[in-house]
Amino acid sequence: MTDDKTLGERLRERGVSRRGFMKFCAATASMMALPTSMIPRVAAALEQARRPSVIWLSFQECTGCTESLTRSHAPTIEGLIFDHISLDYHHTLQAASGDAAEHAREAAMKQNHGEYLLVVDGSIPLKDDGIYSTIAGITNLAMLKDVAAGAAAIISVGTCAAYGGLPKANPNPTGAASVSEIIDDKPIVNVPGCPPIPTVITGVLAHFLTFGRLPELDALNRPKVFFGQTIHDRCYRRPFYERGKFAETFDDKGAREGWCLFKLGCKGPTTYNACATAKWNEGTSFPIEAGHGCIGCSEPGFWDKGGFYEALSKGTYGSAEGIALAAGAGVAIGAAAAMGSRARQAQADRKEEK
Amino acid sequence: MTLLDFARGPALEWSLMIMVAGSLWRLVGAFMVRRTADLSEPRSHSTVAGGLRTVFTRMWPRKEFRSETLFGVVAGYAMHIGLAIVVFLFTPHILFIDSLLGVSWPGVSNDFVMFAGAITVAAMVALLIRRLTTPLLKAISGADDYISWAVTMLPVLTGMMAYAHIGGPYQTVLAVHILTVELMFIWFPFGKLFHAVLWIPSRAQLGAAMQRRGVKA
Amino acid sequence: MNRLDAIPIQVEDVGLPHRTENLQPLMQQVEQALHELVEHGAETVIDLSSMPFSEQDEKDLRARLGAGEVNASVMAFGPTLVQESAFPGVWLVEHQNAEQRRLTLQLVVARVPEILMTPPDDLPDSLAALRRANAESFDTPGKDVR
Numbered sequence: 001m002t003d004d005k006t007l008g009e010r011l012r013e014r015g016v017s018r019r020g021f022m023k024f025c026a027a028t029a030s031m032m033a034l035p036t037s038m039i040p041r042v043a044a045a046l047e048q049a050r051r052p053s054v055i056w057l058s059f060q061e062c063t064g065c066t067e068s069l070t071r072s073h074a075p076t077i078e079g080l081i082f083d084h085i086s087l088d089y090h091h092t093l094q095a096a097s098g099d100a101a102e103h104a105r106e107a108a109m110k111q112n113h114g115e116y117l118l119v120v121d122g123s124i125p126l127k128d129d130g131i132y133s134t135i136a137g138i139t140n141l142a143m144l145k146d147v148a149a150g151a152a153a154i155i156s157v158g159t160c161a162a163y164g165g166l167p168k169a170n171p172n173p174t175g176a177a178s179v180s181e182i183i184d185d186k187p188i189v190n191v192p193g194c195p196p197i198p199t200v201i202t203g204v205l206a207h208f209l210t211f212g213r214l215p216e217l218d219a220l221n222r223p224k225v226f227f228g229q230t231i232h233d234r235c236y237r238r239p240f241y242e243r244g245k246f247a248e249t250f251d252d253k254g255a256r257e258g259w260c261l262f263k264l265g266c267k268g269p270t271t272y273n274a275c276a277t278a279k280w281n282e283g284t285s286f287p288i289e290a291g292h293g294c295i296g297c298s299e300p301g302f303w304d305k306g307g308f309y310e311a312l313s314k315g316t317y318g319s320a321e322g323i324a325l326a327a328g329a330g331v332a333i334g335a336a337a338a339m340g341s342r343a344r345q346a347q348a349d350r351k352e353e354k
Numbered sequence: 355m356t357l358l359d360f361a362r363g364p365a366l367e368w369s370l371m372i373m374v375a376g377s378l379w380r381l382v383g384a385f386m387v388r389r390t391a392d393l394s395e396p397r398s399h400s401t402v403a404g405g406l407r408t409v410f411t412r413m414w415p416r417k418e419f420r421s422e423t424l425f426g427v428v429a430g431y432a433m434h435i436g437l438a439i440v441v442f443l444f445t446p447h448i449l450f451i452d453s454l455l456g457v458s459w460p461g462v463s464n465d466f467v468m469f470a471g472a473i474t475v476a477a478m479v480a481l482l483i484r485r486l487t488t489p490l491l492k493a494i495s496g497a498d499d500y501i502s503w504a505v506t507m508l509p510v511l512t513g514m515m516a517y518a519h520i521g522g523p524y525q526t527v528l529a530v531h532i533l534t535v536e537l538m539f540i541w542f543p544f545g546k547l548f549h550a551v552l553w554i555p556s557r558a559q560l561g562a563a564m565q566r567r568g569v570k571a
Numbered sequence: 572m573n574r575l576d577a578i579p580i581q582v583e584d585v586g587l588p589h590r591t592e593n594l595q596p597l598m599q600q601v602e603q604a605l606h607e608l609v610e611h612g613a614e615t616v617i618d619l620s621s622m623p624f625s626e627q628d629e630k631d632l633r634a635r636l637g638a639g640e641v642n643a644s645v646m647a648f649g650p651t652l653v654q655e656s657a658f659p660g661v662w663l664v665e666h667q668n669a670e671q672r673r674l675t676l677q678l679v680v681a682r683v684p685e686i687l688m689t690p691p692d693d694l695p696d697s698l699a700a701l702r703r704a705n706a707e708s709f710d711t712p713g714k715d716v717r
Contacts, residue, residue: 016647016648017647017648017693018690018692018693019645019647019648019686019690020647020648021648022685022686022690023647023648023649023651023666023674023686024648026618026666026674026675026677027666027674027675029618030618030620030621030674030675033621035618036615036616036617036618036677037616039616219523230524233519234623236589236623236625239589241464242463242464242465243463243464244445244460244461244462244463244464246445262445262446262449263445263449269524269528270358270524270525270528277621277623282668282670282672282673283620283672283673284672300356301356301359305359306362310453311446311449311453312446313446313447313449313450313453314362314449314450314453315362315363315366315367315450315453315454316359316362316363316366322367322370322371323370323371323374325371326370326371326372326374326375327374327375327378329375329379330374330375330376330377330378330379330382331378331379331382333375333379333383334378334379334380334381334382334383334384334386335382335383335386337379337383338382338383338384338385338386338387339386341383341387341388342386342387342388345388
């Protein structure tokens with residue numbers, strides 16, 4: 001349940017000194033891509049930040065988004081911010097289970113009505129009245145609508161919650177839908193990715209804690225600060241793309257020398273995310289740096305955009321049969337037209353001879 | 355389905371089908387049509403060689419016409435060579451052709467392609483201005499000429515815009531670029547743009563006929 | 572037996588250093604910041620983690636800056652390494668977390684980076700704690716108070 005300690009007080013309780021707090025603020029400001037002149041403001045805001053009540057609903061998902069956020073051994077920025085929010089309901093992480101868990105959720109909703117943050121991961125199945133995913137006998141659809149009603153804002157974490165994700169891939173047997181397709185009367189922030197970069201998830205939360213509102217969003221409701229540029233625009237392999245140096249297979253000379261992966265299906269040019277700058281595992285690396293092209297996991301419908309190993313410049317239609325048919329049709333029409341012309345001329349000749 | 359999905363999917367499939375059907379219709383029709391018989395005595399039988407020669411002799415204007423036509427010829431070559439570099443030597447385009455026909459070849463650096471593209475656009479604009487301001491050319495120009503110019507210009511322009519990330523979100527400009535290419539595919543067999551295919555048989559036919567009469571054309 | 576370390580791994584050193592061309596503008600920025608410090612006493616902090624800046628760029632930067640008289644480490648929420656460059660007033664501050672993973676790398680142009688200074692709010696608490704510790708050591712003479 002919520003208590004009234006500020007983030008600053010909680011950090012000192014955990015043995016984080018004021019110097020440590022300054023470092024924490026510098027790193028948080030860097031993560032939010034704020035100028036260094038804003039560090040004092042971040043520090044002042046976070047020092048006083050109260051614990052927002054957060055209800056985390058996990059629907060039709062693989063739990064990768066939660067895993068992405070919670071897998072760390074030492075205190076990290078993400079861990080501390082995550083610990084600070086009052087996570088009043090998270091059925092994977094919480095100790096309570098069964099009825100007790102649902103009662104905890106209802107109590108938190110009632111106590112913080114209109115003020116709690118709703119975080120959703122996983123898509124919501126709609127087919128057959130949504131029976132393909134339920135928690136405690138309640139369909140995801142019903143639970144989402146119920147909890148969203150009293151939320152201040154909704155954060156859709158992961159491509160499944162933001163755009164439907166893997167469950168929505170062709171032929172979408174469960175009728176999976178995104179949060180935005182169901183709720184239209186609350187502010188929604190999409191934090192897509194499969195999974196999203198942990199620093200991006202907590203960056204959004206940190207922004208909320210610092211400024212009391214959600215960050216500026218693009219046309220797909222993604223925070224511009226993290227999703228404003230494509231992978232291609234910040235990729236360290238870009239000079240190779242420009243010079244026309246491409247890896248042809250996964251173990252050739254080009255691949256070993258770190259050349260551009262466009263020919264191997266990299267979707268970097270059409271994918272907006274922070275992977276090329278923030279990277280993964282606390283700045284260790286990202287897929288392209290590890291030698292595999294971007295699969296576009298933060299874009300809607302990325303599962304159905306042609307193969308992961310097909311270059312972006314290839315078409316996505318299926319058949320050569322259509323073209324063959326067209327060729328046959330063309331030859332037939334041309335031949336028919338010519339025959340018709342010859343026949344008319346022959347007839348005219350016969351007329352002349354008479 | 356987003357605009358980009360549409361452009362890479364059904365629009366591509368249908369435009370290619372129309373281009374293939376239309377091109378074969380026109381070619382087969384043209385070749386099968388009855389030709390007026392040449393009733394004179396043949397002065398030479400190497401009509402194939404004659405035809406082939408004419409394909410090449412027409413690549414540069416004869417001395418008598420050079421001063422009048424030089425600008426058009428030079429600008430025309432600038433435009434065609436630039437366009438060939440952009441279409442056939444830009445790596446993403448090579449990959450596209452590979453996905454359709456299974457053949458590929460090495461490309462050149464992107465900066466060089468952009469340079470070629472700029473030359474192409476400049477030449478096309480110059481040629482359009484010439485067409486509009488020269489009274490004779492203006493008098494004989496019709497919709498076919500302008501449409502063919504536009505469906506060639508738009509892909510080059512939108513392609514360069516997409517590459518430079520101007521004119522809107524990248525996915526949208528890329529989708530528009532692909533759609534303008536598909537528009538060109540659809541127009542290709544039906545207007546003067548088909549000269550891209552017809553120039554060889556057209557010159558060869560003339561050359562062969564002339565060769566038969568003992569004239570080196 | 573199949574073990575991961577039985578897989579032969581060959582690291583190819585391509586020897587192609589990757590530079591972002593950001594070093595020169597950055598050095599100009601540092602020069603300007605140092606000018607501001609000299610003329611107006613204004614301090615500047617440049618966050619190198621938030622701009623395109625490669626490993627090679629960092630190597631080049633450290634080579635250009637050189638090492639000065641001060642080399643300090645701060646243990647708070649993980650180590651922070653503070654190095655004054657050969658140009659007094661220009662410092663490199665690398666914040667790391669408890670697992671020694673880098674959090675941010677900053678170029679600080681100031682008389683001293685803020686992280687080295689004792690936070691003012693710590694001082695009253697410090698005085699109270701020292702008073703307590705001294706009082707205890709006076710109460711029990713000879714007792715080893717550590």
